[in-house]
Amino acid sequence: MDSKAVTLRMPTSMAVDLAAVARADGNSMSEAMREAMEQYIVSRRSDQDFKVRLRKRLDEDRELFEKLAE
Secondary structure (H helix, E strand, O other): OOOOOOOOOOOHHHHHHHHHHHHHHOOOHHHHHHHHHHHHHHHHHOOHHHHHHHHHHHHHHHHHHHHHHO
16 A cells, blocks of 8 residues: 555544554554544545535636646
């Protein structure tokens, strides 16, 4: 698997909770975070309001890039 290292800051209490949950599940904190992020992405992709906002942003970005390319 190709991967990219990222840095994530979170409240200490959340990090403690995450470590406990990951350990109870027999996972690393990294694996627990990957699973949580995957669930987040899946939930966003199935949200129709999100898709509307995404398409709006794509249109805005397209316009900006077209202006820059002139």
